[in-house]
Amino acid sequence: MYRKLNDFFKDWKREEEATQKILDALTDESLSQQVTDEHRTLGRLAWHLVTTLDEMVGHTGLQFSAAKFGNPVPDTAEEIAEAYRFSNQSMITAMKENWTDETLEEEHNMYGEMWSVATLLQVLITHQVHHRGQMTVLMRQAGLKVPGVYGPAKEEWAAMGAQPPEI
Template sequence: MFTNLEDFFTEWHEEAKLTQRILDALTDESLHQEVADGYRTLGRLGWHLVTTLDEMVSHMGLQFSSAKFGTPVPETAEEIAEAYRFSNQSMVTAMKENWTDETLKEEYDMYGEMWNGATVLKVLYAHQIHHRGQMTVLMRQAGLKVPGLYGPAKEEWAAMGAPPPEV
């Protein structure tokens, strides 16, 4: 749990870079990849990550320029990646300008429950990681190279001249 904003910003900065790497690796053709009929596509998952920034922190009263929750998925991978870049920077800037560590202790109505600000940020953080993991599977199914996130991906081991670790 985050006890101060600086700790959140430090962790979020690193995770947002990883999310951006995933979004930057998408192609227009890959956006329609789905794990099964009727489930979210790769493009929908990417857009969900973008628009959730606004959706979740707006419950805490923070207003900033961003892609809005409920808007249609863009047609290109570049639009999704750029929207994340812009929305994320805008969100972090607004947080730094408007929030204090006390914001983490305040209570907010989140989906019919009362969560303190620290919980909202923890869920936002975990939500991003959760969906990013789903996206890497769909990226493989779509034939995309998956960037290493917490270490080298299979292809990156090969580029280093080393065999990937055994399963």
């Protein structure tokens, strides 16, 4: 759990960069990729990550410009990636201007439970990690090159002249 905002900002910087890499690798054609008709498309998952910044952090009362939860999924991958870039920067700026380390201890109703802001921020990170994992599977199914996030992806191993790990 976070006790200092700067600790969150350090972790978030790595995670938002990883999410942005995944979003930037999407193509318009890949947005409709899904496992089955009963599951979210790649575009819907990507948009969910974008709008969750507004939805989750909005429960704290923090005001910032962001793509709104419930807005329809854009038609292009570029719009989704740019919306994340904009929403994320707006969120971080608002946090830095309005929150202190003490804000982390404040509690807010989140989905029928009381969560501290510190808890919310940890969940925000794990939520992104969770859905990025789902997205990378759909990206492979759509024939996209998946960028490495916590280390090289298969194609990046080859580009480095190294043998990828065994399958």
